[in-house]
Amino acid sequence: MTAIFITGTPCTGKTTLASKLNGHLIKINDLALSHDFVLGVDEEKGYKVIDIDKLSHHVAKLITDCDELLIFEGHLSHLCDGADKVIVLRVDPDILKERLKARNYSDSKIRENLEAEALGVCSAEAYEKYQEKVYELDVSNLTMDESVELIDDVIRNGGDYPVGSVDFMDWLISNP
Numbered sequence: 001m002t003a004i005f006i007t008g009t010p011c012t013g014k015t016t017l018a019s020k021l022n023g024h025l026i027k028i029n030d031l032a033l034s035h036d037f038v039l040g041v042d043e044e045k046g047y048k049v050i051d052i053d054k055l056s057h058h059v060a061k062l063i064t065d066c067d068e069l070l071i072f073e074g075h076l077s078h079l080c081d082g083a084d085k086v087i088v089l090r091v092d093p094d095i096l097k098e099r100l101k102a103r104n105y106s107d108s109k110i111r112e113n114l115e116a117e118a119l120g121v122c123s124a125e126a127y128e129k130y131q132e133k134v135y136e137l138d139v140s141n142l143t144m145d146e147s148v149e150l151i152d153d154v155i156r157n158g159g160d161y162p163v164g165s166v167d168f169m170d171w172l173i174s175n176p
Contacts, residue, residue, distance in 0.1 A: 002069050002070070002084045002085075002155070003063045003070045003072065003082050003083050003084050004021075004023065004069070004070070004071045004072070004083065004084065004085050004086075004087065004155055005072045005073075005077040005078055005080070005083040005085070005086045005087070005126075006018045006071060006072070006073045006074075006077065006086075006087045006089065006151070007073075007074065007075055007076075007077045007078040007086060007087070007088050007089070007122050007126060008075060008088050008089035008090060008091075008122050009075060009091075009096070009113050009116050009117045009121070009122060010075060010100065010103075010105075010113055011091070011096055011099035011100050011103060011113070012089040012090065012091045012096065012117075012139070013089055013091070013139055013147065014073050014074065014075070014089055015027065015073055016144070017089065017139075017144070017147050017148055017151060018071050018073035019073075020144070020148045021071055021148065021151060021152060021155070022069070022152075023068070023069035023070060023071040023155075024066070024068050024069065024070050024071065025071050025073060026062070026070060026071065026072050026073070027073050027074055028055070028059070028072050028073060028074030028075075028076050028077045028080070029074045029075075029076065031055065031058065031059070032048075032050045032051075032055050032076065033048075035054075035055075035058060037050050037051045037054045037055045037058070038050060038051070039051050045109075045112075046109075050076060052076065052079050052080070055076065055079075055080060056079065056080040056081045056082075057081075059072060059077075059080040059081065059082055060080070060081045060082040063082040064082075069155075075122060078122060078125055078126035078129065078130070078134075079125065079129070083130060083133060084133065085133055085134075085135060085154065085155065085158075086126045086129075086130045086133055086134045086135070087134075087135050087137060087151060087154055087155075088122050088123045088126055088134060088135070088136045088137065088163070089137055089139050089147075090117065090120070090123070090136060090137060090138045090139065090140070090166040090168070091117065091138075091139060091140045092138075092140040092141075092168060092171070093114045093117050093118050093168055093171040093172075093175070094171065095140050096113065096114060096117055097110060097114055100113055100114075114171075114175070115172065117168060118168040118169060118171045118172035119169070119172065120136075120163070120164075120166070120167075120168070123136050123163045123164075123166070124163070126163070127163040132162075134162075134163050135154045135158070135159065135161040135162075136161050136162065136163050136164070136165055136166050137150060137151065137154070137161055137166075138165075138166045
């Protein structure tokens with residue numbers, strides 16, 4: 001049994017790509033909502049605040065009780081325990097901006113997510129918890145099939161995709 005966590009900022013392709021992989025897909029946000037792990041709503045930012053400890057405990061139990069490949073998808077997955085590998089999807093902020101706009105994100109949410117992507121927030125958080133188990137993949141200019149193939153190869157074989165290998169800091173400097 002293997003547990004793969006696929007994470008990244010919103011609109012990096014987590015859900016789409018994870019749904020095309022061979023394994024039992026668990027959407028971490030749906031899991032949190034269906035088990036009522038919601039602590040409340042952040043009024044300022046407008047999103048649900050999740051009890052990460054309860055979510056993590058539940059994820060760890062699912063992993064222990066399962067004997068097949070589990071793929072946990074969602075931007076909170078890397079905060080949970082039990083991953084054999086964590087794959088952080090990264091996308092160039094200029095491409096990401098268009099995806100966020102297409103989903104009708106507010107200007108402030110777009111800026112917040114672009115800054116998070118440029119700073120590599122998900123990568124840093126994942127690395128803090130999982131160190132060498134984290135793989136950082138730039139899928140900005142890959143087709144869907146190329147991205148799926150790359151992720152599948154990382155799941156099966158690992159590879160040399162360390163945290164820090166994707167750098168979008170120039171975007172942040174150019175877009176103050």
